[in-house]
Amino acid sequence: MALGYISLILHAHLPYVRHPEHPQFFEERWLFEAINECYLPLIEVFDRLLNDGVPFRLAFSLSPTLVAMLEDDLLQRRHMEHTARMIEIAEREIRRLHNDARFHPLAVGYRDFYRGAARAFETRCRRRVARVFREYAEAGVLEPLAGAATHAYLPLWKAHAPTVRAQLAVGAAEARLVWGAVPRGAWLPECGFYPGLECELAARGLRYFIVESHGVLRASSRPRGGVHAPIACPNGVAAFARDPECSQQVWSAEEGYPGDPVYRDFHADAGHEIEPALLAEWLPGAIGPAPIGLRYYRVTDRRGGPKQPYRPAEAAARAAEHAEDFVRKRIAQLERRVPALEIPPIIVAPFDAELFGHWWFEGPRWLEGVIRRLADTSSLELATPGDYLERHPRLQCAVPAESSWGRGGAHAVWMEGGADYLQPRVRAAAETLTALARDFRDLPLHALPARAARQAARSLMLAQASDWPFLIHTGAAPEFAKKTLRDHLARFHYLATALRAGAVDERRLRAIELLDAVFPELDLSVWT
Amino acid sequence: MISDQLAGEFDAATAAEETVEFEVGALDPYRLRARWNAPADRLAAAQAALGGGTPPAPLALRFHHGGNGAPPYDVFLPAAAGERTFAFRRGGATYRVEFGLLRPDGAIHPLAGDITVATPPAAPSPRDDLLILDLGRRSVFDAAFVAVPKPCFVEYPAPPGAGVGIAPASLVCVPLAHGSGAPDFAAPPGSVAPWP
Numbered sequence: 026m027a028l029g030y031i032s033l034i035l036h037a038h039l040p041y042v043r044h045p046e047h048p049q050f051f052e053e054r055w056l057f058e059a060i061n062e063c064y065l066p067l068i069e070v071f072d073r074l075l076n077d078g079v080p081f082r083l084a085f086s087l088s089p090t091l092v093a094m095l096e097d098d099l100l101q102r103r104h105m106e107h108t109a110r111m112i113e114i115a116e117r118e119i120r121r122l123h124n125d126a127r128f129h130p131l132a133v134g135y136r137d138f139y140r141g142a143a144r145a146f147e148t149r150c151r152r153r154v155a156r157v158f159r160e161y162a163e164a165g166v167l168e169p170l171a172g173a174a175t176h177a178y179l180p181l182w183k184a185h186a187p188t189v190r191a192q193l194a195v196g197a198a199e200a201r202l203v204w205g206a207v208p209r210g211a212w213l214p215e216c217g218f219y220p221g222l223e224c225e226l227a228a229r230g231l232r233y234f235i236v237e238s239h240g241v242l243r244a245s246s247r248p249r250g251g252v253h254a255p256i257a258c259p260n261g262v263a264a265f266a267r268d269p270e271c272s273q274q275v276w277s278a279e280e281g282y283p284g285d286p287v288y289r290d291f292h293a294d295a296g297h298e299i300e301p302a303l304l305a306e307w308l309p310g311a312i313g314p315a316p317i318g319l320r321y322y323r324v325t326d327r328r329g330g331p332k333q334p335y336r337p338a339e340a341a342a343r344a345a346e347h348a349e350d351f352v353r354k355r356i357a358q359l360e361r362r363v364p365a366l367e368i369p370p371i372i373v374a375p376f377d378a379e380l381f382g383h384w385w386f387e388g389p390r391w392l393e394g395v396i397r398r399l400a401d402t403s404s405l406e407l408a409t410p411g412d413y414l415e416r417h418p419r420l421q422c423a424v425p426a427e428s429s430w431g432r433g434g435a436h437a438v439w440m441e442g443g444a445d446y447l448q449p450r451v452r453a454a455a456e457t458l459t460a461l462a463r464d465f466r467d468l469p470l471h472a473l474p475a476r477a478a479r480q481a482a483r484s485l486m487l488a489q490a491s492d493w494p495f496l497i498h499t500g501a502a503p504e505f506a507k508k509t510l511r512d513h514l515a516r517f518h519y520l521a522t523a524l525r526a527g528a529v530d531e532r533r534l535r536a537i538e539l540l541d542a543v544f545p546e547l548d549l550s551v552w553t
Numbered sequence: 554m555i556s557d558q559l560a561g562e563f564d565a566a567t568a569a570e571e572t573v574e575f576e577v578g579a580l581d582p583y584r585l586r587a588r589w590n591a592p593a594d595r596l597a598a599a600q601a602a603l604g605g606g607t608p609p610a611p612l613a614l615r616f617h618h619g620g621n622g623a624p625p626y627d628v629f630l631p632a633a634a635g636e637r638t639f640a641f642r643r644g645g646a647t648y649r650v651e652f653g654l655l656r657p658d659g660a661i662h663p664l665a666g667d668i669t670v671a672t673p674p675a676a677p678s679p680r681d682d683l684l685i686l687d688l689g690r691r692s693v694f695d696a697a698f699v700a701v702p703k704p705c706f707v708e709y710p711a712p713p714g715a716g717v718g719i720a721p722a723s724l725v726c727v728p729l730a731h732g733s734g735a736p737d738f739a740a741p742p743g744s745v746a747p748w749p
């Protein structure tokens with residue numbers, strides 16, 4: 026008999042980086058790299074598991090902004106151009122390294138990797154990656170989760186109910202379009218929760234959500250099952266806690282698997298060693314040294330020092346060992362746990378999907394190993410949170426504490442260190458939009474003012490994304506984030522002002538519709 | 554290009570909006586962050602309403618602790634616009650914060666509405682009651698499930714040993730140092746993360 030359950034949850038999200046106004050745009054590479062390094066390898070893993078008859082069930086979230094980009098014709102075309110360029114870069118590297126026995130095989134490997142990605146994107150996915158994930162949901166191996174429309178960090182909006190409502194309503198509507206079904210669960214951006222949010226989730230028909238460990242541990246009443254039993258809010262919406270031990274094993278700088286010496290080193294990118302002039306030719310839009318995605322070294326030593334060449338076979342073997350280790354430790358975790366409730370425990374392990382393949386190159390192989398080993402053991406059952414609730418519906422009643430999985434466990438990442446750049450303006454704009462929605466929601470959909478009001482909502486929702494404060498706070502891409510946020514707000518301001526003046530310029534409106542091209546079915550009434 | 558023209562709309566729109574701004578938010582269980590902006594004309598008008606005076610009434614934030622009976626205390630603000638983080642010893646507390654000019658009689662002449670903010674709890678709840686909710690009695694696919702306006706409890710006696718199931722010490726959780734999106738492996742100096 027199984028000791029309990031484990032739930033693997035993947036959340037796929039990227040900020041909206043589509044820029045049709047430029048022939049090439051550097052940050053669009055974030056999407057192309059995620060497709061090639063994460064989403065396509067995950068598809069390859071899921072296909073292999075299905076072909077081998079391995080039973081599995083994962084919960085999976087695709088953020089609406091990511092779906093908008095994955096479904097976009099222009100970005101699909103640009104992805105193919107990007108991948109073709111990567112193949113060309115790898116071929117140049119093959120020529121450059123033809124006398125280097127250490128690195129030449131790796132360059133060949135990268136060329137084959139990108140050739141495989143191009144082939145999978147065209148033939149397996151027919152360029153529509155999101156549709157493939159829907160096929161898995163239809164096959165019953167993925168349980169879809171709904172999210173917020175533009176990945177807004179909801180605790181910052183708790184004082185503005187229309188924004189929370191609209192983010193969740195549009196997120197749920199988009200999830201229905203993508204998955205063809207009403208998701209039972211919600212992925213809260215950054216696991217950001219505040220008491221009261223469960224009511225908005227219930228109003229969208231969502232039955233459960235995931236919070237950071239201390240969200241449950243510091244709930245309104247002490248949780249008898251700790252992080253290993255969901256709790257139910259008084260309105261019946263359940264909260265599952267992220268298991269800290271799983272997180273530690275994958276994310277920790279000291280103990281985490283991805284920092285193993287034999288794994289590929291993410292930071293040692295060949296782009297830093299290539300002449301800037303050549304790099305500019307290879308990577309349009311790159312200013313100065315930039316990563317190109319070809320990485321020839323292994324981590325070697327977490328503390329620094331000279332790097333050794335990457336050896337893929339050794340890394341693959343280590344990923345298999347780590348998968349074994351992960352499952353063994355989860356079983357041990359449940360064996361030493363004191364039974365506290367009459368329901369079996371569940372270990373909840375949510376991850377950013379982009380961890381697998383991009384940050385952690387061997388991640389997809391590790392994930393596949395974990396799933397195969399879980400299928401082979403009778404001690405632990407792989408199930409989604411929704412499956413668990415179906416089987417074990419009697420839960421302790423308590424409301425999780427305000428929390429997130431960001432640094433410090435609360436909101437600092439999205440509020441300090443410059444992260445609140447323009448946020449008061451965004452909040453003021455939300456008030457303006459609520460008034461606009463009230464005034465223009467009943468107009469015929471194709472009337473110019475109705476189009477402008479809906480587009481104002483789209484631009485503002487894009488400005489509300491958690492990504493811009495995050496990119497500023499972490500210093501990952503602060504100038505890009507500031508400009509993007511400012512541009513979305515500027516478009517909103519133009520439309521709001523023009524609507525009030527009764528002077529919407531159709532040419533400008535059309536341009537904004539092309540620039541901020543999300544949520545074509547947006548219903549303005551969600552803002553009222 | 555239209556996209557460039559539209560970018561210019563931001564300055565035009567925001568230039569016309571010189572209003573008093575005042576926000577307070579919880580960063581974590583122990584810290585609040587306040588941000589304020591009192592435009593010069595609003596500030597001058599408020600000073601005049603207090604009868605002018607030399608020196609003029611200072612700008613201040615007044616913090617009222619909720620629940621612990623502590624007297625309110627004031628923080629003088631050095632500029633008409635700024636932001637500041639305030640640290641507290643107690644997590645999971647509620648504060649009411651006023652923003653305005655400190656009058657000679659000790660009251661605050663408000664420049665904006667006061668704000669009440671609660672910091673997240675820093676420790677497990679003192680409540681240890683056990684109430685069981687049976688979700689199986691309602692289906693999420695039943696529209697009535699989401700329409701229920703009030704809590705609907707189903708109580709069961711606690712199972713034997715439930716009260717000692719988990720020691721308070723094991724409820725203490727230190728969040729990991731990382732934020733979302735990226736492992737916290739140190740990047741080499743000068744390297745730029747290519748995506749969030």
